[in-house]
Structures are given as structure tokens and as C-alpha cells.
Amino acid sequence: MGMTMTEKILARASGGGTVKPGDVAVVDVATAVLMDMTFLPEGWREILKVHDPNKVVIVFDHLVPAPTVQAAHAHRTGRAFAERFGIERLHDVGPDQGICHAVVADRAYAVPGTVLVNGDSHTCAAGAFNCAARGVGGPDMLWAVTTGKAWFRVGETVRYDFTGKLPDGVSAKDIFLTIAGTYGAHVNQNVEYGGRGMSSLSINGRRTLAAMGAELSAEFVIFEPDDALLDYVRERNKQPFEAASPDPDAVYHARRTVDLGGLEPLVALPDAIVNNSVKISQVAGEKIDQAFIGSCANGTLDDLAVAAKVVAGRKVARGTRFIVTPGTQAIYRAALKAGYVETLLDAGAVVTPATCGACWGGHMGTLGPDEVCITASTRNFKGRMGDPSARIYMGSPATVAASALAGAIAHPGEFFRGDAA
């Protein structure tokens, strides 16, 4: 019986042979990513032995720049830990810092065909790189760092085949909103993306779609490898690797085709993402207090470019706060060089340093009581970005930027008309 990409990678990492749905696989972890919350004083347990310091990456992201003494304490603990065990890949506040999944992507730390774990739920973002990457809990991370191992219950796989190409003004976020709205949650299932249309998606678009797989409640989210992906990784990571493609006779729970050419921008209504997507016309005109673009899902250079394109020469509506957070400081610098940051600032946006802050309701854009926000980030749960009475809509960066200009939820279509295909 053939294997899916997920099954192949888990089988390889557990010493060969095969794995199938229902198995518990104990695998070798190629990359273990620790983010700053791991080091918070109340939760930190001193690690006495590190299995392999070269397999560990430390990124400060949820609490940067340190908004509290406690956060600063966590960062001190993280630095001391890196120093003690000789962990070289420490992404401290400064030019190499960013949101952990965005750093992993920028640096190609996610090696195709291998297993990566991280104590943050959006770790599946690295699935864009044909990596079996899963968000795990704090204890899993301690296990991975000290023993080099992780356990997984092997789930069934749902395969999506893309055809066609996205129309202008429609992005990977809209693919996600379409899949989440049509098919709902994928609990205990793996999601795999491929098909002839997949290569029309930029690596950045794949990062968005892979990160959002956490919101489908998927176990693993894995893209098929193509030349663009292999070139991207080889340019940034000299480590040899073997990407995983699905066997022709792999067994799927379901196999579904999505025509990218037929998609349109959608918005998720507040409080839940799956089964909650509507056409923008249904909510257009809903007044907003804040518009946000950022997070591991939408802080890529593509996202900042589209935001700049929409607001270029225009102004954010009075009374609306437009907050933009690049995924990494490297992306921030690239956006600055490309002129996107200046365009955004001229329009009245606030461009923050790279942080998870606003997305999880931490800092840099927390919502107050009864406020309305439209966000291009990861989650719109009740209370996610601040006060539980705030209402959070979710859309693409283009939709969020168009809404920031209108001061109300707006369709981005007018900003893309007449573009060459």
C-alpha cells in the first residue's frame, strides 16, 4: 500500500518501514524550535541535557521587544540556555529576530522530508517546505530537546489538488477561507496540497496557506515539492535532504480539487474560522476600529507589497487604526528597501517591529471592549486579540487594506482592476 507525504516522512523518521493511520510513531526530530514563551519564569523547567544543540533553534517572538519585566526575564533565561548548551541559532531581539515560523521560513530551517516541532500551534507553516512540522505543547518540546524524539498519532490524509491560477486581488488567504468555509475542520487528519496549479502559488503564498492549516485543526499540513521550493531551500540551507512525494497509490480519506481561477475574496465572521466564511458583499460597510496585517500567516513580503499597493497615494480612514507587522526584521528591511514601508506610513498605517503581539492579544494592537477589527492574521476567536466583547473579522491583506481606507469592511477588487494577468 502506498503512503502519503506525511506517512512517508514519519516512516522515514521512525527508522524506516511504513506507518499507517492509527499507528503511534516515535520519530527523530530534525529541528526543534523554542519560542520565548517557553522560557517564562512560571513555566520554565531547567533543561539539564540537550540531545543535539545543532538541532535546536531559539526565537524570541511573542514577547518582543519585551513589554514586561517578566518577558525580559524569559529572554534572559533563553539567552543563558543557548549559551550553556552552545545553541548557535538564537534569534534574539535585533536584525535576525522575527516570528518563529517566519524565521524558519526565511532561513529555510525547515528541511524538506524531515520532522520539525515547535511549541506554537502554527508550526504547520513549515509544511510549505515539504516538512512534517507540528505545533506541540511545552512538555513535547522538553522531550524533543532532551531526547531528540517526538510521538505522533498517525491520522488519515485529505489531499487537495489545485488547478488554475488565482485572479488578481485574490490570495492564499482566500484559498484558506474557501477551504475552511466549504470543508470545515480536519480534526486528526493531515492536509496535503499539490496538483498542477500548486506551482502558481508563490512560496510566500504557500507559507500563508500552510500556517492557516492550524485553523483547520489539521495534524500535519504538507505541500508537494516543486523546483521553486527546492531552489529556495538550497539557496539558504546547505544541508542535504530528500523531499517526499506521495506514492501514486497513496490512500486518502478524501481527494478534492480546488480551481484557483474560480476563487474570490472572502471574509470569516467573528468568533470562529471554520464554516464561517462569507462573501464580502454580505458584510461590506460594517464599520471597523482597527485593521491588522501581520502574524506568521500574513507578515510576508508579498503581504506587505499588496497592502502598499492598495493604500498607495490614499489615506487610512479617520478613526481607523491600521497596524502592519512584518513577519521578521529581515522582511521589514526588504519592505523598507522596496518602498512599501514608506507607502504604508504615508497612508497613515503604523508599521511595528516583527512580533506575534497583536495576533494573540499580547501587545502592539490589543482590542478594547466592543471594538471591531478586520485582521489578516491567524485567529478570530472570541477574546483572541483583546477584550472578549471585541468582534474580529478575518480577510486577506488586500481586503484588510481596502477596509482600512474605507473605515469599514470593503472589497479590494477596485484596486486590482486593469492589472495585467
Add this chain to the structure above:
Amino acid sequence: MSGENMLAGQVWKFGDNINTDLMLPGPYLVQSAEAQAKAVFISNRPEFLQKMHKGDVIIGGFNYGMGSSRPAARSLRNCGVGFLLAETINGLFFRNAVNHGFRAFECPGITQAFEEGDTAELSIEDWTATNRRTGQTLAVTPVPKMLLDMMLGGGIMPLLEAQGLIAHK
């Protein structure tokens, strides 16, 4: 049947897609585990913590524990919830349940079979859940032995401590 593998408690019913932010709200992430356990369901069921008793049972619908990797299962354990039965459990929440030693099991049909305030009995030997009021018994989906041992043994931390890999708390 040994007491360890036979549990019973009064039922609190919840719906589908109960997310981790409801069990462990973002602002509490930077607080102690004790403070986190006092924030369970404060935005959707603020009376839960005041009225619940140690050993009470949560019955949930589909995709229980969707969302974040935060240790929401630890908060349920620490605030005294005896066990959780749900139609389906989110994979990440389940990991945290295993790894933090919180009893969480899938039980198809559970939502229909129980009402708020019923008493639920769980047998981890027979893999059954029984409603004491109606006498109805449902099959609980067994958890693989390796994971069950970890869940019942208090999670990963005691293992790592015993092996000298992490410091004792």
C-alpha cells in the same frame, strides 16, 4: 475493577469547537499555572469555576480544544476536572492532555447521551462511559498503551525528571 481506572463525576456540557482561548485566555499565558487554573471558561461560562466540584466531568462536542498549543489541559487538570469525554478531540489539545496527565477521551455519541448535571462513569479498563441516570453505556475510543501510560502517569515531566533530563520543580 481498580479505583484508578474507574472514575465518576457530575457532568458539565459544552458544545462543539470549544477552543483553548476559552480555557486559558491569552492575558493569563504569562501568569502562573495556579492563576491560569482560575481563568477556565471565564468568558463563556463564568459560573463554572465557582460551582464545579473536584472530579466533575466535562462533556464536549466536536473538535474539543481547537486552537493553540497553550497548556489548557493542564488548567483543566489543576482546577479539578476529573476527566473529559468529547465526540472528537483536537490533536494538539490531546497531546497536551497526554503530556500533562489529564484524562481526555473520545466517545462518539456522548453529546446525545448526557444532560447537564448527569453523573458520568468512565472505565478505562472496559473503555466504556455510562450515564448513571439513564443506564446507557457508550464505547470510549481506546488510547494506545504508550500514550495511556503517559497520561495516567502524570505526563512527560515525571519521565524527564526521572531520567535526569530536566530539573525537579
